Amino acid sequence: KDRGGDPFLGPDLVAAAERLREDFELAQMGPRVAQNWDRFLTAGNFVNLLVQTAPYALIAMGVTFVLLLGEIDLSIGSVYLFAPFMFYQFNEAGLSLVPCLILALLCAAVVGVINGVFVEIIGVSSFITTLGMLLGLGGLTLIISDAQPVAMPGAEVTTRTVDVTH
Numbered sequence: 001k002d003r004g005g006d007p008f009l010g011p012d013l014v015a016a017a018e019r020l021r022e023d024f025e026l027a028q029m030g031p032r033v034a035q036n037w038d039r040f041l042t043a044g045n046f047v048n049l050l051v052q053t054a055p056y057a058l059i060a061m062g063v064t065f066v067l068l069l070g071e072i073d074l075s076i077g078s079v080y081l082f083a084p085f086m087f088y089q090f091n092e093a094g095l096s097l098v099p100c101l102i103l104a105l106l107c108a109a110v111v112g113v114i115n116g117v118f119v120e121i122i123g124v125s126s127f128i129t130t131l132g133m134l135l136g137l138g139g140l141t142l143i144i145s146d147a148q149p150v151a152m153p154g155a156e157v158t159t160r161t162v163d164v165t166h
Contacts, residue, residue, distance in 0.1 A: 071126040075133035082141045083108040091153035
């Protein structure tokens with residue numbers, strides 16, 4: 001703003017500068033994408049992308065239904081942290097992988113039921129309810145785990161070493 005308090009640049013100039021910035025960013029990104037294109041379009045890379053994005057795609061589909069109903073679920077990140085940790089805890093207690101999976105999914109379902117009870121029966125806003133669950137469940141998971149990472153049981157079955165060259 002100038003000394004009089006008026007904007008130095010008009011809205012049309014600001015919009016033009018934003019478009020120019022976006023074009024500059026795309027121009028910088030172009031050569032990087034093009035130089036790796038031959039390695040990007042490989043079957044191995046597509047399998048890698050599918051494996052890495054599948055959990056997020058499933059979560060996004062569930063959240064889409066919640067959003068279509070006019071609600072919001074902020075606790076999804078903490079549930080995504082909590083369920084695998086419970087899977088680990090059940091496995092450490094001596095259960096095999098399938099019962100661990102079922103129990104971990106039940107734990108996630110219980111979190112959903114708790115959120116649902118607060119929203120639909122008690123009448124608390126879904127924003128407030130799931131924000132509280134996000135913080136509470138994330139904190140509970142950190143307390144139980146002593147904020148230490150754990151190895152996922154059963155991962156040694158599918159883990160393989162790949163030689164990557166650049």
